[in-house]
Amino acid sequence: MIEILVIGIGSGSPVHLTEEARLAMNQVDVFLVADKGPSRSDLATIRRELCAAVIDHDRYRFVEVPDPARDRTSDDYDGAVQDWHAARVATYADILAADLPAGGTVGFLVWGDPAFYDSTIRIAAELSGDVRVIPGISSLQLLAAAHRIVLNQIGQPIHITTGRRLLAEYTPDLGDVLVMLDGDLACEDLVPLHPDLQIFWGAQLGLPAQALAAGRLAEVIGDIRATREALRGEHGWVLDTYLLRQP
Incomplete structure (x- = not known):
């Protein structure tokens, strides 16, 4: 069985991380991080630095996942976003099947709080696994x-x-x-x-x-x-x- 942790990390600074989030991060085997290209590589770096600062073991690993392209020209905004989310779900499902075939814990590190204008909870709910959400400090x-x-x-x-x-x-x-x-x-x-x-x-x-x-x-x-x-x-x-x- 795969456990999916959707973890709010606030600004990405260790001092803004809740104790619940820190404990959850220490349980993760694989962190999935959307790769949005070289112009946003800082975002992945901040996540890596946060994990290095608060996780007390080295058994976790990062998998950077190329983010599927989103159609920003469509007149059907909701449909385009749903298609984008579906492509993300399919990509993440393939990675989980390959990286955690025997089960384990996967983590998504979400800026701010996952409850505000973020798709991660919806995407996690479409994956095969038990989902737990840890709130964070919002923007x-x-x-x-x-x-x-x-x-x-x-x-x-x-x-x-x-x-x-x-x-x-x-x-x-x-x-x-x-x-x-x-x-x-x-x-x-x-x-x-x-x-x-x-x-x-x-x-x-x-x-x-x-x-x-x-x-x-x-x-x-x-x-x-x-x-x-x-x-x-x-x-x-x-x-x-x-x-x-x-x-």
């Missing part, structure tokens, strides 16, 4: 801590969405809005309609390269774009999130 929590803010105003709601859906959904009645997966900074298009809207933004949260910005969206969006490009140029990737708040 939303790190964002709030870095800016020393509460994510909602008194008695008000929080709305969590993605950059792809932001413009269609946004209204001040939503309360504070947390936005994830916004590679194009769609929030800039809200400036003409909501000129006083505030933003609390953070990238590479919890890592040495952490960058923050806060203020009126209209005034700081240019600096945020420039910082994102600088981070991408230096590291090959950017992981960021932000909170939008009416004053």
Whole structure:
């Protein structure tokens, strides 16, 4: 029997790892890591360094798996994502059959917390094995801590969405809005309609390269774009999130 551990690792820093996650990592025989190409090799390196820092034996191993291509041109977004997930499941199933034929424990190390806009739990559920999920510190929590803010105003709601859906959904009645997966900074298009809207933004949260910005969206969006490009140029990737708040 194969046991599958989906482990939230927060920012990838050992100090942000929960004790439950550390114990779970010490049980893993094989870590499966999606290989997203040389531009994102840092992401695999951070995972390897985290394991070296917290695992107290050398019996585990890493298998880097070339990530299947995702169709980003399709008008059927949900269908394209489901096809991508199915291709991942098939790839991982082949590797588990070859690497753990007699059973064992496989681990997936997930940035932040696996509950927020991440496909790993869905993919793990399609594999043959017992699935256990270990929560991690999310980027939303790190964002709030870095800016020393509460994510909602008194008695008000929080709305969590993605950059792809932001413009269609946004209204001040939503309360504070947390936005994830916004590679194009769609929030800039809200400036003409909501000129006083505030933003609390953070990238590479919890890592040495952490960058923050806060203020009126209209005034700081240019600096945020420039910082994102600088981070991408230096590291090959950017992981960021932000909170939008009416004053």
